[in-house]
Amino acid sequence: MTRDSSAQISGNRLAEKTAATSAPAPRRTILLLLTALSVLPVNIYLPALPNIAATFQADFALVNxxxxxxxxxxxxxxxxxxxxxxxxxxxxxxxxAVSIFIVASIGCALAPNIVIFLLFRVMQASIAACFCVALVAIKETAGDRGAANRIGYAAMGWAIAPMLAPSFGGVLDEAFGWRAIFVALALLGAAILAISMHELKETASFASRPRGNYFASYRQLIGSSRFWAYTLCMACSTGTLYIFLGGASLAANSSLGGSSAKLGFFMGMVPAGFILGSYLATRLTRKSLGTTLVIARLSTCMGLLLGLILSISGVTHVLAFFGPCMFIGIGNGLTFPAANLGVMSVRAHLAGTAAGLAAAMSIAGAALIASIAGLLLREPSAVSTLFAVLLGSASLALSAALFAAFVDRRLAIRALDRERAESRSGG
Structure with a gap:
């Protein structure tokens, strides 16, 4: 790290204080709605996939x-x-983004064939922009400590929406047909657009906006070890969740008697843990970001270690599997606010770029981790193997959290030393 990095920390803090006092703070409700809407379309229509395939007389793999x-x-x-x-x-x-989403949802509802449906379906992904906007708007109007609290609450909506979405979509499909799902999304998008036009205020100051090209902005972030530390922590944390989602049915299906309803119920303990972790994150605003991350990742590792010990000991009760796995959700709920604030604080004037880039890299990294883990999870009921793989991914996340805490502490010390040196020279 150079002295410029140390100066950047001080500059970030000054920018945060300025933003928090000058930028109008959007209401918490609209930010929660935007984050929820950004994830709602991911799985709301999944129960209707067979009916969509039947309507278009298309192969199920094509609809997938x-x-x-x-x-x-x-x-x-x-x-x-x-x-x-x-x-x-x-x-x-x-x-x-919301406007494109509305048009895309209407297009899906009216699609005459599978090609048009797929085209409008991928257009719906424009709503992902609201995720970044909501996070950055919170940071720019609240500062680090207040933002951790507000992002924790927003994360609850981000977790609850995909939990309820499949049930809601299934009810609409059975009652009115699958097209009603996309009509409902269009109406919801229109309502949120109307609220946003009235409630969503601009939080970015014109003077702080970057003037260079996009690639220069990405290079600044990728060249920062602090950005990598927080992003890798998010990627490995999300990867742990992906491993669980892919392996839970193999590991626990026999103990549940093959009941998919019971499996779905117990798997809900992990998102419930995420909500609990997000709530706890709102109570840890006095802790530094790095410290919060270490606490989050330690909780996950301890829970999974307990699960590994129980599985090796021959304990086969269903709660001996899902109970420890709940700590995946708790740890990720704690990680989400701190890690996102960390990446957005690397360069104050590139907060949006950082949030978007880190989110994309986290998803890609998590998918890679889950794919590698899938090679090891081929035998049903291999609970101990699953816990070992989960613990391995969680340990990588803990390592990244420790690195983030180390980098933050080192930069803070250098910034303090620099301020003292400047005050002596000025005196």
């Missing part, structure tokens, strides 16, 4: 492309939208 295509465009949207919000403002990016 709507999942992969959405994920790819989602990641690309986060990268581009974050950078655009730094240059053109948070409000216009959010309003345009």
């Amino acid at each position: 492309l709507s999942i992969a295509g959405y994920a790819i465009i989602n990641a690309m949207t986060e990268i581009v939208a974050g950078a655009m919000s730094d240059r053109y403002g948070r409000r216009p990016v959010a309003l345009i």
